[in-house]
Amino acid sequence: MRPLVRVFGLASAVAFASACASVGGGTGGSTTSGGAGPTSEQPSPAIIWPIKTREHVDLWLHGFAMLQEDTTFVPFFKRGYSTDMIVLKNRANVVSQLDANRDKLRARFALNPQLINAQFVPLSFSTWSELTQTVDLFVRANGDPRAASSQQQAGAIAYLAAYFQTGADRDWLRLFVQSLDDESSRFYHSYWVQQQRERSNVLDLVDTLWQRTYRPRMQRFLNNTQQAQGTVLLSLPLDGEGRSLTNGKQSNTITVSFPERPSDAGEAIYVIAHEAVSGIASTAVNDNITPEQRRTGLGERYQSAAAVRGGALLIQRTSPEILDGYMRYYLKSVNRPAGSNVQAAFTATFTLTDTIRDALVRQLDVVLGGI
Structure with missing residues (x-):
């Protein structure tokens, strides 16, 4: 977001x-x-999109x-976060x-x-x-x-x-x-x-997955969407709706969920993809909704769904082996069952009009240049 x-x-x-x-x-x-x-310090020019944390x-x-x-449909914060923090504070008096x-x-x-x-x-x-x-x-x-x-x-x-x-x-x-x-x-x-x-071991694993596998695969997309360089922050409170700020092609910040366990390290990659496509997802929605839909809040719901669907498209085009995990993660984030057909559940949950979906696909095709 x-x-x-x-x-x-x-x-x-x-x-x-x-x-x-x-x-x-x-x-x-x-x-x-x-x-x-x-x-953390400002990223070294030699490191492309480093993984950091900031207190x-x-x-x-x-x-x-x-x-x-x-x-929000896709939660800002981890489910039960405030309750968990209250419990910890009560224990510590x-x-x-x-x-x-x-x-x-x-x-x-x-x-x-x-x-x-x-x-x-x-x-x-x-x-x-x-x-x-x-x-x-x-x-x-x-x-x-x-x-x-x-x-x-x-x-x-x-x-x-x-x-x-x-x-x-x-x-x-x-x-x-x-x-x-x-x-x-x-x-x-x-x-x-x-x-x-x-x-600390989770951060190291996320960094390894990102720098050795998934960032190189996404770098063309990042370059062509004015996101060539920046910093990824792992954040304890966040869930599937990350926080991103763009301040020039070489100065971007993407803030995503900090997974709890090494086995969940891929969750950070999912949210990075979601955040990376949020710009073109926003354009696809804004260009294809009516003023009335914008006033009633339907446009905001489409924005959320388009970012999730756009992230799935980016994953499908660059790293299809983790698409199933991506879809399951976002279904879980919105508290929906995956069922026996994950793809069908995902599409039904994050619904878009045909015009918005087609616009999103076209923009992704242009950015990726036929990958």
Whole structure:
């Protein structure tokens, strides 16, 4: 899944961080919070699409998973994730500000459902420190780029203003970041570090499968869709609906589910394929639905199904031996049985009109150039 809001002047996280020294008319310097730190560097040019993890991305998504009702067709987050986290925190006798402020933070989603798009925000930052400094800058400027003392600051403020457009949204953001800081120090940092240790063999296996087998097979598709280079992040909270951000041909981020066991390592490859085709899937849907379908939300349902079906087409064309696993994974993700005929169950579950399906196939044919 890619952002549904249009952001202004998407700058690099480095530029954001350097913009956070002061705000015209502000009251004091920026705040560097004691939350999660960075877990990876920018990818080396010699490594194409490296597999990484980033604690600040997982912390941010963890916060959303604990607050929002996940009612999407393909779930954002692993089923039962929030319940599992609550059980772990109860066992450790941990209560954080995220728990204390839960009702207040949740209430804002009902008033502004578009806040869920802010799940993409951490993908534009390299560390938790950079993110919190930029949030501090944004809040002190009251979301107004004109309060900035430099173009970099103005760009940073405008970027967050695209997601948090009102004073109430800015108050929500301030409280959310404050709550995540406390959640990290009391629980999530230690949990995240433990999970990285326990799943290190899974990360290594995903990296091996991706770099030695599946990325080379998909690279032509990636090259021809302006995704030649980037970073794949394995994320603990995510399920089949990943998070992707495009910022130029050589600067992309695809965030996918972090499998629990080595035997499930292929799940990460499935979600990478799903995310890689989301751009052409979106085009196929937008070009073939009516304004009425868009208004009623049917277009959004088609977008979700088209990304899943598009991922299957990409897998079928590049790595047909894992197509069955891909279809079973997404059927399980939406809680549907595979039955005796996986292909039939998959097609019936992720339904598309003939025009959307044909447009998706044509676009894939063009991109792959007859593979």
